[in-house]
Amino acid sequence: MKTLKILVGVAFVIAISAFALDKVSGAKIDKGYSIGDVATDFKLKNVDDSLVSLEDYKDAKGFIVVFTCNHCPYSVAYEDRIIALDATFKTKGYPVVAINPNNPKAYPDDSFDNMKIRANDKGFTFPYLFDDGQKIYPQYGATKTPHVYVLEKTPQGNIVRYIGAIDNNYKDASAADQKYVEDAVNALLKGEKVPVEVTKAIGCSIKA
Structure with a gap:
């Protein structure tokens, strides 16, 4: 006793x-968002020094929010595919919004100045935002770069409809036979249920 x-x-x-x-x-x-949760908005600095929030996109139907960075080889491998997603879906109402969640003190390659260089060199067509103070990624529950959240804009807020990887082959886009983000957005545009709602994000751990 x-x-x-x-x-x-x-x-x-x-x-x-x-x-x-x-x-x-x-x-x-808690560990961040689950499918069906309302995602928080944010106001973060873009590489053009403007402040960007989701509410700025008045005509958007939703968003492809990608936590990514400069130095991670997985993020670099997916950059062209992220640009392609923006090209395909921005005009349909689902723009890409990229966020760098890393602490530049831990990885100087991910500093805001280096973000500007990377965005210019790659010709990013989407905002590339800096999570200064690392306040946003923990709310979402992101753990990797890249880590994707597909949000659907509704009267109740931006609802999380997909969480995870972009596709199932980071090494070779042409070899990916499951395009999770693309399939999720296409389903939402048709008013259908997302076929695969959660996958494991493959990438580098976020640096605190």
């Missing part, structure tokens, strides 16, 4: 400590 009381006491102390740590850090207890 004495041992049981000690164990209960220890568990209580651990629980209180964890709660206190969360209160101090301000960290969210």
